[in-house]
Amino acid sequence: MNNFVFYNPTRLIFGKNTIPRIGEEIKKTGLKKVLFIAGGGSIRKNGVYEQTADSLRKAGIEWVETWGVQPNPVLSKVREMTDLAKKEKVEAVLAVGGGSVIDSGKSVAAGMFLDDPWQAYQSKQEVSEALPLFAVLTISATGTEMDPFAVLTNEKDKKKWNISGPALYPRVSIVDPSVQATLPWCQTANGAIDALSHIMEFYFMGGSAETVLSLDEALFRSIVSMTDKLKADPSDYEARANLAWAATMALNGTSGAGQSGGDWASHGIEHAVSALNPDVAHGAGLGVIFPAWISYCRDTDPELFRRWALNIWGADSVEAGVRAYKQKISDWGNPVRLSSLGVDEYQFQAIADHVLKHGMTGSKKVLSRGDLINILKLSL
Amino acid sequence: MNNFVFYNPTRLIFGKNTIPRIGEEIKKTGLKKVLFIAGGGSIRKNGVYEQTADSLRKAGIEWVETWGVQPNPVLSKVREMTDLAKKEKVEAVLAVGGGSVIDSGKSVAAGMFLDDPWQAYQSKQEVSEALPLFAVLTISATGTEMDPFAVLTNEKDKKKWNISGPALYPRVSIVDPSVQATLPWCQTANGAIDALSHIMEFYFMGGSAETVLSLDEALFRSIVSMTDKLKADPSDYEARANLAWAATMALNGTSGAGQSGGDWASHGIEHAVSALNPDVAHGAGLGVIFPAWISYCRDTDPELFRRWALNIWGADSVEAGVRAYKQKISDWGNPVRLSSLGVDEYQFQAIADHVLKHGMTGSKKVLSRGDLINILKLSL
Numbered sequence: 007m008n009n010f011v012f013y014n015p016t017r018l019i020f021g022k023n024t025i026p027r028i029g030e031e032i033k034k035t036g037l038k039k040v041l042f043i044a045g046g047g048s049i050r051k052n053g054v055y056e057q058t059a060d061s062l063r064k065a066g067i068e069w070v071e072t073w074g075v076q077p078n079p080v081l082s083k084v085r086e087m088t089d090l091a092k093k094e095k096v097e098a099v100l101a102v103g104g105g106s107v108i109d110s111g112k113s114v115a116a117g118m119f120l121d122d123p124w125q126a127y128q129s130k131q132e133v134s135e136a137l138p139l140f141a142v143l144t145i146s147a148t149g150t151e152m153d154p155f156a157v158l159t160n161e162k163d164k165k166k167w168n169i170s171g172p173a174l175y176p177r178v179s180i181v182d183p184s185v186q187a188t189l190p191w192c193q194t195a196n197g198a199i200d201a202l203s204h205i206m207e208f209y210f211m212g213g214s215a216e217t218v219l220s221l222d223e224a225l226f227r228s229i230v231s232m233t234d235k236l237k238a239d240p241s242d243y244e245a246r247a248n249l250a251w252a253a254t255m256a257l258n259g260t261s262g263a264g265q266s267g268g269d270w271a272s273h274g275i276e277h278a279v280s281a282l283n284p285d286v287a288h289g290a291g292l293g294v295i296f297p298a299w300i301s302y303c304r305d306t307d308p309e310l311f312r313r314w315a316l317n318i319w320g321a322d323s324v325e326a327g328v329r330a331y332k333q334k335i336s337d338w339g340n341p342v343r344l345s346s347l348g349v350d351e352y353q354f355q356a357i358a359d360h361v362l363k364h365g366m367t368g369s370k371k372v373l374s375r376g377d378l379i380n381i382l383k384l385s386l
Numbered sequence: 387m388n389n390f391v392f393y394n395p396t397r398l399i400f401g402k403n404t405i406p407r408i409g410e411e412i413k414k415t416g417l418k419k420v421l422f423i424a425g426g427g428s429i430r431k432n433g434v435y436e437q438t439a440d441s442l443r444k445a446g447i448e449w450v451e452t453w454g455v456q457p458n459p460v461l462s463k464v465r466e467m468t469d470l471a472k473k474e475k476v477e478a479v480l481a482v483g484g485g486s487v488i489d490s491g492k493s494v495a496a497g498m499f500l501d502d503p504w505q506a507y508q509s510k511q512e513v514s515e516a517l518p519l520f521a522v523l524t525i526s527a528t529g530t531e532m533d534p535f536a537v538l539t540n541e542k543d544k545k546k547w548n549i550s551g552p553a554l555y556p557r558v559s560i561v562d563p564s565v566q567a568t569l570p571w572c573q574t575a576n577g578a579i580d581a582l583s584h585i586m587e588f589y590f591m592g593g594s595a596e597t598v599l600s601l602d603e604a605l606f607r608s609i610v611s612m613t614d615k616l617k618a619d620p621s622d623y624e625a626r627a628n629l630a631w632a633a634t635m636a637l638n639g640t641s642g643a644g645q646s647g648g649d650w651a652s653h654g655i656e657h658a659v660s661a662l663n664p665d666v667a668h669g670a671g672l673g674v675i676f677p678a679w680i681s682y683c684r685d686t687d688p689e690l691f692r693r694w695a696l697n698i699w700g701a702d703s704v705e706a707g708v709r710a711y712k713q714k715i716s717d718w719g720n721p722v723r724l725s726s727l728g729v730d731e732y733q734f735q736a737i738a739d740h741v742l743k744h745g746m747t748g749s750k751k752v753l754s755r756g757d758l759i760n761i762l763k764l765s766l
Binding site: 007008009010011012013014015016017018019020021022024152183214215216217218220221223224225227228231232243244247248249251252255260263264 | 387388389390391392393394395396397398399400401402404532563594595596597598600601603604605607608611612623624627628629631632635640643644
């Protein structure tokens with residue numbers, strides 16, 4: 007078992023009717039004025055906006071609203087929001103939405119201490135300074151509600167990069183799974199695939215952390231079975247809640263203790279794919295790339311990959327496990343081929359360039375340009 | 387799935403050769419003078435004292451030493467240490483040892499703000515004020531290295547009570563599993579039984595948190611198999627590390643999310659037993675009482691108790707599961723009867739008095755005096 011540090015100071019408030027607590031939570035910290043970041047407007051339809059605004063009002067928290075964060079959030083929008091935050095002299099950021107909104111909130115929070123938010127992404131340093139961040143989560147997927155990471159696309163340079171650092175842990179995050187009942191199905195499926203992929207980035211590091219590996223398997227199986235239940239009934243609160251908590255744990259440190267920080271090559275490839283094809287949802291991209299990565303890398307640790315196939319899918323070979331995973335993704339209505347995402351082989355070199363430039367080439371197996379092209383071919 | 391709050395701000399530094407980091411970790415916080423609390427002297431033999439003292443010296447941290455914390459730590463000792471801490475005007479507490487030492491450290495840290503440390507235990511309030519606490523763990527068992535709880539025995543009044551509160555989370559805890567290689571076997575076995583009991587206090591609340599239940603099963607099985615490995619080879623680092631991390635997770639919030647705070651009647655009974663019989667080790671007491679509690683309470687939720695028997699022990703009935711658990715405890719060299727701990731039925735009323743007075747009568751099933759006597763009879 008490799009050495010590790012577990013540190014996660016986020017206070018996560020989880021469950022039904024918890025959103026009205028956000029105002030008091032901000033008030034307790036003594037902060038009085040926040041930048042309220044939101045997406046395209048779904049929070050107006052599911053009641054989250056009203057619950058949040060009411061709560062802020064009751065707690066006497068002043069806020070400035072900024073709307074319009076898109077999936078695969080972009081730098082130009084983060085710049086605009088950071089300028090507003092500076093102009094309005096807000097003391098904290100409140101992000102209300104899914105992973106893209108909360109990640110944008112983190113980029114703004116860090117950007118407040120820089121001439122330009124992209125500097126945080128260009129630096130190889132951990133982010134040590136940021137405004138306090140509060141979050142109300144509306145889609146369980148990325149784990150950003152309880153992790154120190156953010157991803158941002160520089161749309162001009164076609165770069166989708168990520169940052170991390172202790173300053174990026176939300177102070178308080180609220181997860182009310184009941185508000186996810188009205189999500190479009192594809193967002194539930196993409197979120198589940200994203201969470202499964204986070205677990206696999208750690209799990210496939212293998213090693214001797216048996217406690218962590220078996221816990222990861224439990225989380226993985228739980229996510230699969232809860233997503234199946236939600237496909238049958240999107241309003242099933244218990245399935246929604248179990249999926250939400252598993253997705254948080256998939257990236258809050260629990261799934262990755264002793265796993266040397268994880269592999270992250272599949273994420274590196276997906277970031278490249280969606281940097282070049284902004285309409286590709288992150289979860290959808292991962293659902294195509296990760297099975298190909300497994301097939302390509304299985305010889306690095308045959309016993310571990312067979313264990314995954316057996317313990318997750320009851321399959322007697324890695325190939326059968328990969329087939330079962332792809333079948334599940336397909337049953338959930340998601341694509342299993344890169345070509346279905348509108349990506350063709352003419353992009354392969356540019357995708358490889360992106361991965362190599364940002365350096366997310368993996369750790370279990372460090373991928374060369376040739377390896378990257380081979381994985382892309384396998385996933386085509 | 388019930389609502390919950392997950393909050394655990396402890397920075398846990400885990401792995402081989404991590405003890406030399408303690409000085410720098412304290413220094414980072416700006417604190418300069420600590421009360422160094424230790425037990426009977428084993429840390430002088432296993433090198434932990436020297437590693438800690440060297441690290442403090444290098445970081446320029448001044449310290450005052452106080453030795454002699456015993457298993458089932460007592461109020462008189464905590465009073466003595468608190469007086470010393472006040473006289474020496476220390477800014478923090480550094481506890482170096484097992485659960486009794488760290489719990490004593492928490493009692494001192496809270497006691498600094500009170501006329502007498504026992505006031506914290508008499509109050510039904512959460513502890514909100516305490517000196518910063520740092521810990522170096524030498525026995526994996528209680529989970530105190532990453533939880534907000536402490537237990538103390540008022541030996542004059544024969545009360546073994548507990549406190550909790552956010553101020554009791556250690557700021558930093560260091561867990562180097564390699565220093566546990568020289569533990570007497572009984573301490574490893576008692577620690578494992580304690581950790582298993584923590585999981586069961588949450589697990590048997592049942593409910594719909596499938597993600598948590600299956601994760602608890604993974605942790606439980608891992609603790610059993612790692613303890614078996616250590617019985618064969620106490621120097622097996624991988625088994626030691628996996629057991630240590632599972633024992634931390636058994637009470638750091640992970641095992642209990644959505645489980646309404648747990649049941650804790652078995653702990654209540656054990657605290658009464660060891661308050662009246664101070665030579666009974668906590669883990670040994672739990673190994674006797676918990677199986678009886680399971681047998682007695684199984685009808686409250688037959689499906690859940692059968693699930694435990696099947697998923698943990700591969701047993702087709704609750705009785706068979708309890709038999710398998712008792713056999714395991716016995717294989718580990720631990721007693722499975724209260725009478726083997728020197729407790730007889732003449733103490734039953736006094737034990738019930740203690741449980742009822744402190745109010746740890748359970749939550750899955752609230753135990754009456756009659757229930758308590760019946761469970762004690764079953765465990766005799």
